[in-house]
Amino acid sequence: MKKGVRLSQMAREDREPLVHLDHADLMRLPAPLEDPAQDHHWAPLSAQARERYECGLDDTCAVNIPQPKTKAEEEELVKKFLAGLDKLFTRENNWTFLQPLLLTMEHCARCQTCADACHVFEASGRNELYRPTFRSEILRRLYFKFVQRGGVLSAFQHGDIQVNWPLVARLVELAYRCNLCRRCAQTCPMGADNGLVAHELRKLFSQEMGIAAKELHEQGSMLQLKVGSSTGMNSVVVKDNLEFIDEDMSEKTGLEVHTPWDVEGADILLIHNAGEILAWPENPGAFAVVLNAAGLSWTLSSELAGYDSINYGLWYDDAQFARVAWKHLEAARKLKVKKIVLGECGHAHKALSVVADRILAGEMDIPRESALTLLRDIVVNERIKLDPARNNFPVTLHDPCNLVRLMGVVEPQREIVRKICPQFREMEPHGVDNYCCGGGAGFAIMSGNNFPAWRFHVSGRKKLAQILTAFGDCLDPSIPKYLCAPCSNCKGQLRDLLAYYGLWERHRILYGGLAELIVNAMADVQPGFLEWEWR
Amino acid sequence: MPVTLIIYAILYAAALVFLAGCVARAVRYARAPLHLRWEVYPVPHEEPQRVRHGGSYFEETDWWTRPAQFNLLGELKVMLPEMLFLKGLWEFNRQLWYRSFAFHLGLYLLTGTLALLVLSALLWLAAPGLIFGATGRLLHYVYMATGVSGVALAVVGALGLLHRRLTDEELANSTTGGDIFNLLFFLVTLGTLAAGYVFAGPEAPGVLGIAYGWLTWDASLEIPPVLAAGLILGALLASYIPLTHMSHFIAKYFTYHSVRWDDTPGRHSAKLQKRFAEYLTYRPTWSAPHVGADGAKTWADIATANPAPGAKK
Numbered sequence: 001m002k003k004g005v006r007l008s009q010m011a012r013e014d015r016e017p018l019v020h021l022d023h024a025d026l027m028r029l030p031a032p033l034e035d036p037a038q039d040h041h042w043a044p045l046s047a048q049a050r051e052r053y054e055c056g057l058d059d060t061c062a063v064n065i066p067q068p069k070t071k072a073e074e075e076e077l078v079k080k081f082l083a084g085l086d087k088l089f090t091r092e093n094n095w096t097f098l099q100p101l102l103l104t105m106e107h108c109a110r111c112q113t114c115a116d117a118c119h120v121f122e123a124s125g126r127n128e129l130y131r132p133t134f135r136s137e138i139l140r141r142l143y144f145k146f147v148q149r150g151g152v153l154s155a156f157q158h159g160d161i162q163v164n165w166p167l168v169a170r171l172v173e174l175a176y177r178c179n180l181c182r183r184c185a186q187t188c189p190m191g192a193d194n195g196l197v198a199h200e201l202r203k204l205f206s207q208e209m210g211i212a213a214k215e216l217h218e219q220g221s222m223l224q225l226k227v228g229s230s231t232g233m234n235s236v237v238v239k240d241n242l243e244f245i246d247e248d249m250s251e252k253t254g255l256e257v258h259t260p261w262d263v264e265g266a267d268i269l270l271i272h273n274a275g276e277i278l279a280w281p282e283n284p285g286a287f288a289v290v291l292n293a294a295g296l297s298w299t300l301s302s303e304l305a306g307y308d309s310i311n312y313g314l315w316y317d318d319a320q321f322a323r324v325a326w327k328h329l330e331a332a333r334k335l336k337v338k339k340i341v342l343g344e345c346g347h348a349h350k351a352l353s354v355v356a357d358r359i360l361a362g363e364m365d366i367p368r369e370s371a372l373t374l375l376r377d378i379v380v381n382e383r384i385k386l387d388p389a390r391n392n393f394p395v396t397l398h399d400p401c402n403l404v405r406l407m408g409v410v411e412p413q414r415e416i417v418r419k420i421c422p423q424f425r426e427m428e429p430h431g432v433d434n435y436c437c438g439g440g441a442g443f444a445i446m447s448g449n450n451f452p453a454w455r456f457h458v459s460g461r462k463k464l465a466q467i468l469t470a471f472g473d474c475l476d477p478s479i480p481k482y483l484c485a486p487c488s489n490c491k492g493q494l495r496d497l498l499a500y501y502g503l504w505e506r507h508r509i510l511y512g513g514l515a516e517l518i519v520n521a522m523a524d525v526q527p528g529f530l531e532w533e534w535r
Numbered sequence: 536m537p538v539t540l541i542i543y544a545i546l547y548a549a550a551l552v553f554l555a556g557c558v559a560r561a562v563r564y565a566r567a568p569l570h571l572r573w574e575v576y577p578v579p580h581e582e583p584q585r586v587r588h589g590g591s592y593f594e595e596t597d598w599w600t601r602p603a604q605f606n607l608l609g610e611l612k613v614m615l616p617e618m619l620f621l622k623g624l625w626e627f628n629r630q631l632w633y634r635s636f637a638f639h640l641g642l643y644l645l646t647g648t649l650a651l652l653v654l655s656a657l658l659w660l661a662a663p664g665l666i667f668g669a670t671g672r673l674l675h676y677v678y679m680a681t682g683v684s685g686v687a688l689a690v691v692g693a694l695g696l697l698h699r700r701l702t703d704e705e706l707a708n709s710t711t712g713g714d715i716f717n718l719l720f721f722l723v724t725l726g727t728l729a730a731g732y733v734f735a736g737p738e739a740p741g742v743l744g745i746a747y748g749w750l751t752w753d754a755s756l757e758i759p760p761v762l763a764a765g766l767i768l769g770a771l772l773a774s775y776i777p778l779t780h781m782s783h784f785i786a787k788y789f790t791y792h793s794v795r796w797d798d799t800p801g802r803h804s805a806k807l808q809k810r811f812a813e814y815l816t817y818r819p820t821w822s823a824p825h826v827g828a829d830g831a832k833t834w835a836d837i838a839t840a841n842p843a844p845g846a847k848k
Binding site for chain 2: 087092106107108113116126133156187206207209223317319322323326339354369405407408410411412
């Protein structure tokens with residue numbers, strides 16, 4: 001069945017997927033990818049994964065929950081789920097999001113206004129399973145039945161639901177089919193929030209049942225809390241890498257580049273997403289060039305987690321979220337810096353600046369600010385000499401949801417690109433109405449099974465269409481084009497997406513950060529900082 | 536007890552249940568703990584030049600050194616069109632807006648009619664000369680106009696919404712028996728009231744007479760059976776609304792002001808910081824081992840613990 005999957009089917013006892021997507025079902029892409037027949041074939045989910053894990057939702061499997069061996073084991077898991085459901089609605093366990101969750105549970109008018117705002121739903125060809133209210137409706141019915149202990153009348157009013165292990169297992173997977181971009185919440189006339197529902201479900205599974213995507217938990221927040229970074233780099237390795245980056249940057253720019261470490265009393269503690277250091281070293285390198293040229297007092301920290309701004313807890317677990325945020329603040333407190341500046345990482349911005357805000361008090365309430373505003377001030381106030389002619393190629397800007405719709409940092413990055421990129425053009429829609437890159441909420445780093453195929457074909461599809469449209473007048477490969485994405489996770493998704501569709505090879509669409517564009521335009525830097533090479 | 540008095544009692548009881556239900560719901564949400572920040576931009580009380588593009592104070596360097604701004608006009612510019620014209624729906628779901636707006640406008644007009652009738656009845660009590668003079672005639676024309684158009688619009692809107700519920704395949708998963716029942720409840724109530732009024736006969740009291748009788752507890756009034764049924768249905772409907780998601784006029788205050796637009800930084804509010812300090816003393820009971828919640832540890836203990844084996848503490 002391609003469309004029209006019903007809520008009750010979530011409890012179907014077999015392990016066959018509820019939906020399968022064909023290319024012809026998906027939202028059409030603009031030229032040159034308009035022919036569905038020419039689209040990549042999806043890598044199928046392996047038979048081994050289907051046999052070992054709970055993969056009964058759709059064409060992929062994100063979390064890899066082992067299949068229970070006995071009915072008794074299944075029942076035990078369902079019991080745990082229901083216990084977690086109760087906790088989700090108690091003050092002691094979930095004061096963090098209880099009020100918005102209650103409002104969303106009790107006041108959705110089921111009008112479906114949110115559906116048209118959801119890029120996943122639209123890209124899937126409006127498949128019911130990916131409708132933003134599909135998972136919310138399940139949680140809502142569970143809430144009225146098991147938390148409110150509703151009877152027959154409640155079932156009539158709110159809809160009934162049967163709970164069994166297949167439903168719970170499918171719900172785990174479904175919680176990982178939402179980018180948490182909250183575009184749906186922005187359009188809801190009631191103010192209900194389906195993104196929050198996915199977030200709270202992930203929390204229930206993680207905090208009560210210990211179930212989470214391994215890229216977010218074991219290889220994410222746990223690794224970060226153990227060695228300091230989800231990349232696995234400890235403080236010695238990260239310093240070594242930065243030293244190498246400094247050398248490379250000095251050579252490329254012709255300037256002496258030095259990254260300061262652990263400078264007590266510096267004005268600014270800069271925290272990068274450590275993924276940049278490994279995957280896009282030119283980004284932390286470019287920051288060092290700009291901040292040094294502007295004469296700022298800044299430092300990096302080698303404290304545990306002090307050099308990696310990621311906080312994956314934001315997407316699935318309040319305890320892990322709080323722990324990582326605490327580590328970031330501790331690093332800043334120890335160095336007695338005046339403020340923390342967050343590098344180009346959207347979710348790190350939202351985690352530390354917005355979501356953690358009210359749990360910080362006293363000496364731990366160290367001001368946090370976006371690197372984009374700092375860079376804007378440097379560029380707009382001409383604290384460095386810039387030559388926009390060096391960036392005379394088509395540039396478009398991707399708006400990371402966490403920075404823009406969920407934090408309101410919209411203009412600083414635009415003020416920069418308008419000043420230094422003569423051929424800047426916006427995607428439509430943009431700013432707070434932007435579409436997610438499809439890698440949000442952890443998807444960009446989730447590469448198990450054939451999950452990447454799902455995020456390229458479905459969650460990244462709308463962004464892909466936007467990119468092609470923005471560069472529609474200059475797709476000729478003789479014209480190099482730059483997709484500026486000031487966010488590490490977005491860059492990871494865009495890298496994979498552009499590579500999957502061959503857009504660098506065939507149309508010379510390169511992606512990168514914002515700091516690199518600034519350095520590329522710096523008059524005091526040797527020309528050609530951007531190398532126009534795929535990485 | 537005469538039937539008329541029973542009807543009055545039901546109407547009084549319904550008004551009380553409606554108010555109590557609304558207050559209880561509002562108090563429940565207001566007493567819920569403050570949550571972590573979860574705003575969605577645009578936030579209309581930001582400075583006007585930022586509201587245009589949906590920006591926030593985070594766009595300024597050293598934002599914490601500047602006094603907090605609150606742009607009340609910006610909020611009103613969004614709130615009033617939303618409350619009066621359902622602007623969000625107009626913007627994001629135009630097809631539904633036509634039906635929903637007709638329905639809601641109808642209800643607004645009927646609420647206005649009710650208010651005018653009570654006002655007229657009070658005037659009758661306080662200054663009968665006024666109500667039997669030009670003022671009374673004017674009021675009569677106004678509440679008749681709002682009443683008739685209110686019923687017509689609400690019925691048309693409810694029929695439109697019901698039609699959509701029953702025919703749109705995309706709503707199949709999210710339509711419950713309750714959704715259909717609620718719309719039918721409105722239609723039957725409004726239809727009964729309208730029929731009761733139209734077929735009341737020349738001897739029957741008018742709507743103002745009933746309102747006056749209700750206020751003065753006039754047992755001599757004889758309310759025609761169909762109109763009485765309509766009034767009882769209306770009373771039941773009013774009592775029922777606060778029990779359902781149809782009380783979204785209360786919830787919207789919280790979803791907008793306490794969630795979507797709540798961008799107050801903790802450092803700008805000692806009250807906020809005090810509340811959050813209290814929450815950090817709560818003792819959660821989540822069972823996953825990595826959380827480390829044993830019912831004795833507080834959120835503060837958990838947030839400052841490191842569950843990673845072999846980690847530098």
